Amino acid sequence: MPGQNVGRRDFMRRAATGAAAGAAVGIVAPATASGAEDPASAKPDAQPADMALSDIPNFCGHEHWGSIMALGTVEEGFRADVLQGTLPVRGVTVWDLVLDPYGWGWLNSGGSDLGEKTQAAGKRDFFAWWNEDPARAFAAAKPLLERHRLTGVFRCTARGIQTLHGVDISSFDQDAWVAADRRVAEAYNDIHAWHPKAMAKAGFEGLVRAVHPEFYSRTDDARGAASEKGYLRTLMRIDPLTALWTKKNPRRDQLADMVHVDPVDAKTWREFIGRILDRARDGGAVGIKQLQAYHRPLDFQHRADGEVKFRGALSDEEKRSFEDWVVHECCKQAHDRKWPHQVHVGTNNLPQSSPLPLEALAKRYPGMPLVLLHCWPYLAESGYLAKLVPSIHIDTCWQAVLNPAFYGEAMRLWLGYVPQHKIMCAHDATSVEMAAGSALFVREMLAKEIAATGGGRDTGQALLHDNAARLYGGGH
Numbered sequence: 296m297p298g299q300n301v302g303r304r305d306f307m308r309r310a311a312t313g314a315a316a317g318a319a320v321g322i323v324a325p326a327t328a329s330g331a332e333d334p335a336s337a338k339p340d341a342q343p344a345d346m347a348l349s350d351i352p353n354f355c356g357h358e359h360w361g362s363i364m365a366l367g368t369v370e371e372g373f374r375a376d377v378l379q380g381t382l383p384v385r386g387v388t389v390w391d392l393v394l395d396p397y398g399w400g401w402l403n404s405g406g407s408d409l410g411e412k413t414q415a416a417g418k419r420d421f422f423a424w425w426n427e428d429p430a431r432a433f434a435a436a437k438p439l440l441e442r443h444r445l446t447g448v449f450r451c452t453a454r455g456i457q458t459l460h461g462v463d464i465s466s467f468d469q470d471a472w473v474a475a476d477r478r479v480a481e482a483y484n485d486i487h488a489w490h491p492k493a494m495a496k497a498g499f500e501g502l503v504r505a506v507h508p509e510f511y512s513r514t515d516d517a518r519g520a521a522s523e524k525g526y527l528r529t530l531m532r533i534d535p536l537t538a539l540w541t542k543k544n545p546r547r548d549q550l551a552d553m554v555h556v557d558p559v560d561a562k563t564w565r566e567f568i569g570r571i572l573d574r575a576r577d578g579g580a581v582g583i584k585q586l587q588a589y590h591r592p593l594d595f596q597h598r599a600d601g602e603v604k605f606r607g608a609l610s611d612e613e614k615r616s617f618e619d620w621v622v623h624e625c626c627k628q629a630h631d632r633k634w635p636h637q638v639h640v641g642t643n644n645l646p647q648s649s650p651l652p653l654e655a656l657a658k659r660y661p662g663m664p665l666v667l668l669h670c671w672p673y674l675a676e677s678g679y680l681a682k683l684v685p686s687i688h689i690d691t692c693w694q695a696v697l698n699p700a701f702y703g704e705a706m707r708l709w710l711g712y713v714p715q716h717k718i719m720c721a722h723d724a725t726s727v728e729m730a731a732g733s734a735l736f737v738r739e740m741l742a743k744e745i746a747a748t749g750g751g752r753d754t755g756q757a758l759l760h761d762n763a764a765r766l767y768g769g770g771h
């Protein structure tokens with residue numbers, strides 16, 4: 296969202312409250328579509344016969360599958376990021392995938408207010424409207440959404456739906472949307488069986504999602520949690536910790552109870568962070584992640600213990616100082632554990648989200664691989680850091696979802712400049728469908744740009760799979 300200055304957290308929240316407008320509960324039983332073709336055995340989207348990289352598995356090192364309204368939200372964020380084994384709170388519709396937080400957010404930021412039309416029709420949210428009266432809901436959404444049909448998010452999701460469910464919604468034919476809806480609902484009847492099945496079909500091998508600290512102690516569905524462990528690795532988000540300074544703070548109190556340390560000063564905060572990271576490690580975490588780029592610059596200063604106030608009524612300067620201290624302490628502990636640390640850069644809060652200040656942080660904690668996410672529009676700056684700082688890596692995730700051409704631009708800039716063990720290609724998608732569509736664009740454009748530089752399959756193997764598998768472990 297260049298120039299919009301909209302933080303992703305606000306953006307997600309707005310999407311949650313806007314798209315949701317009471318989206319909460321049980322609208323419709325998922326369609327059963329008896330006799331319908333098994334979506335996962337449907338023919339994949341036609342792929343160019345000369346696409347040389349289609350058989351190389353793609354390790355998805357940064358995703359948000361499950362950040363859709365049908366899975367619901369809790370105070371800390373999307374339920375899928377707070378509770379293990381999250382199940383949908385209502386039937387999943389094709390619109391949950393298309394009007395995800397990105398699609399819905401950009402519809403609004405682009406000036407198309409589907410929420411207003413929904414309210415004018417007297418419906419509590421668009422998903423309910425679709426279930427109750429598909430013809431009128433479709434007629435309201437179509438002209439607004441068609442304006443976005445060339446943008447990355449719609450193209451990725453539509454292409455993923457075609458690949459995984461065998462229906463082309465990009466024609467904006469209502470019958471196609473009804474057919475896609477039925478297949479999506481059926482697949483998501485068992486979301487934790489659907490994810491691995493869809494991953495196999497999309498050629499994904501390895502999935503990493505960032506979750507909240509509470510995820511390692513809370514479960515929605517035990518059976519779902521057991522299945523999820525079979526296909527998901529996690530990173531723990533550290534940005535929630537930077538908000539735990541207020542005098543009264545129920546979230547801090549809960550975490551303190553969980554790890555038996557109440558953080559009040561530098562000593563107890565170090566212990567608190569250490570125990571939370573231990574708990575995350577015991578729950579399978581393979582690193583940490585943060586998205587402060589969306590509301591502050593990334594020049595995290597090193598602060599001495601004595602100059603930081605850890606609790607109370609903090610001024611803006613004191614808050615900044617506390618945030619800096621927490622980020623440095625998390626980085627120090629990640630460095631000791633040799634854990635990767637994903638940091639969002641660019642895409643929002645421009646021009647405050649430049650990655651350049653991260654060079655100092657990376658050099659201070661060299662044992663912590665630092666992964667710059669998205670990088671657009673700071674493609675040159677990110678490539679420069681990856682080339683010149685041993686621990687800095689770059690991930691193209693979200694580029695294709697913004698605009699597939701951004702990914703092509705990144706490859707043109709980076710392949711001839713950055714060594715190939717530094718570049719990774721995740722998708723930052725809110726559903727496996729969006730990721731599958733993004734991956735098709737990525738594979739095609741990567742093949743083209745590799746050919747243009749005279750490279751071979753080894754480069755595709757490194758970027759699509761090996762680099763992320765090495766960093767996040769496993770990789771089968």
Ligand SMILES: [Zn+2]
Pocket residue numbers: 357358359723
């Ligand atoms: Zn992300």
